[in-house]
Amino acid sequence: MTHGKTHKILLLPGDGIGPEVMAPVSALLSEMVSRKTIDLQVSEALIGGSAYDRTGHPLPADTVARALDSEAVLLAAVGGPKYDTLPYEHRPERALLGIREKLGAFANLRPAKLFPQLANASTLKPEVIRGLDLVVVRELTGGIYFGSPRGIVTEGGVRVGINTERYSEPEIERIARVAFNVARSRKKKVTSVDKANVLESSVLWREVVVRVAREFPDVTLEHMYVDNAAMQLVRNPGGFDVIVTGNIFGDILSDEASQLTGSIGMLASASVGGKTGLYEPIHGSAPDIAGKDIANPSAMFLSLAMLLDHSLGEPALARTLEKAVESVLEEGVRTRDIAEPGCTLVGCREMGERISRAFFRLLESLGRGR
Ligand SMILES: NC(=O)C1=CN([C@@H]2O[C@H](COP(=O)(O)OP(=O)(O)OC[C@H]3O[C@@H](n4cnc5c(N)ncnc54)[C@H](O)[C@@H]3O)[C@@H](O)[C@H]2O)C=CC1
Ligand SMILES: CC(C)CC(=O)C(=O)O
Numbered sequence: 595m596t597h598g599k600t601h602k603i604l605l606l607p608g609d610g611i612g613p614e615v616m617a618p619v620s621a622l623l624s625e626m627v628s629r630k631t632i633d634l635q636v637s638e639a640l641i642g643g644s645a646y647d648r649t650g651h652p653l654p655a656d657t658v659a660r661a662l663d664s665e666a667v668l669l670a671a672v673g674g675p676k677y678d679t680l681p682y683e684h685r686p687e688r689a690l691l692g693i694r695e696k697l698g699a700f701a702n703l704r705p706a707k708l709f710p711q712l713a714n715a716s717t718l719k720p721e722v723i724r725g726l727d728l729v730v731v732r733e734l735t736g737g738i739y740f741g742s743p744r745g746i747v748t749e750g751g752v753r754v755g756i757n758t759e760r761y762s763e764p765e766i767e768r769i770a771r772v773a774f775n776v777a778r779s780r781k782k783k784v785t786s787v788d789k790a791n792v793l794e795s796s797v798l799w800r801e802v803v804v805r806v807a808r809e810f811p812d813v814t815l816e817h818m819y820v821d822n823a824a825m826q827l828v829r830n831p832g833g834f835d836v837i838v839t840g841n842i843f844g845d846i847l848s849d850e851a852s853q854l855t856g857s858i859g860m861l862a863s864a865s866v867g868g869k870t871g872l873y874e875p876i877h878g879s880a881p882d883i884a885g886k887d888i889a890n891p892s893a894m895f896l897s898l899a900m901l902l903d904h905s906l907g908e909p910a911l912a913r914t915l916e917k918a919v920e921s922v923l924e925e926g927v928r929t930r931d932i933a934e935p936g937c938t939l940v941g942c943r944e945m946g947e948r949i950s951r952a953f954f955r956l957l958e959s960l961g962r963g964r
């Protein structure tokens with residue numbers, strides 16, 4: 595099972611439910627190491643509000659250095675009401691954008707796939723979501739979250755909040771190429787989502803995507819305005835294969851897509867483009883449920899699966915971990931967000947333990963565990 599090389603990964607549990615959903619994943623990794631499933635060096639660092647409390651900075655230099663020195667980073671979530679009144683530079687969310695930028699993780703892949711066991715957990719009719727399987731390819735290090743000028747200024751005695759949406763041709767080209775390549779391994783369809791009827795940044799986005807599409811004649815390209823895309827996602831999600839879009843539109847559409855799969859607690863992501871891959875559930879720190887042991891850790895496990903696949907070259911372990919999540923769902927075990935009548939309702943810790951046990955059981959049945 596080991597490849598003779600020690601992989602190095604960094605865990606960033608963060609805030610709110612972050613440490614709760616990270617704990618069972620960290621335990622799984624420790625057991626993988628002690629069983630010699632994989633040769634791995636795992637360490638942990640601070641990010642977000644918890645880093646601010648301990649060091650006065652939400653993204654300590656030590657965290658950035660250790661992230662850059664790792665093959666992959668697994669991040670849970672940051673933020674919380676306690677930090678909402680801090681100036682932007684000190685906010686946990688700034689640290690999140692900062693680590694993405696420092697790692698050069700410009701392409702955020704957010705697959706939304708329906709586990710058939712959760713067909714009734716979605717708020718949409720089963721016939722609408724049957725077979726749902728799409729990927730949002732979100733540009734992650736540009737757009738309005740990063741553009742300048744930004745800030746709150748006073749103009750003629752009136753306070754004005756300013757943010758800037760901007761995209762350069764190279765930024766659009768590289769994210770478009772990622773999306774077309776992803777589509778090549780799937781149903782060969784890309785839907786580029788923009789607001790080209792009102793935004794110049796979107797006019798350029800569309801022009802560049804059309805140009806890149808010529809390199810991929812086997813992939814079908816369609817364009818959609820973001821307002822229509824938001825509607826089509828709940829009307830006919832099966833019409834999508836790969837959605838490529840900018841930072842803010844991708845953020846919003848992927849949360850919408852998550853609900854089609856039953857819960858935001860089910861959706862993982864991979865942010866790639868730099869030397870070190872960054873893997874995160876798409877959800878936030880969920881302050882409303884933090885500390886109650888009711889969060890769903892599945893997205894955190896599925897993010898580890900993406901890490902094993904994309905950064906560590908371990909697709910078999912990744913598929914086994916996905917199957918472990920599926921087998922626990924198949925047993926009718928549910929956290930509160932995906933509960934249904936007759937299910938076995940469990941907390942975050944127990945859900946995590948069950949996924950881990952299923953993982954090692956499946957590995958053993960494949961002759962890959964002890
Ligand atoms: N990647 C990150 O670290 C992100 C951080 N945030 C931050 O998180 C904080 C809360 O933001 P919200 O808008 O409330 O978004 P959120 O994603 O944290 O929560 C939205 C809703 O989904 C539920 N939820 C989220 N994850 C869940 C899970 N694993 N299991 C069960 N239910 C889950 C929450 O209870 C809440 O009702 C804010 O400070 C925000 O800035 C938000 C999104 C992403
Ligand atoms: C700070 C936000 C941009 C985080 C978020 O909502 C996300 O990346 O999905």
Ligand SMILES: [Mg+2]
Nearest residue numbers: 845846849876
């Ligand atoms: Mg989001």
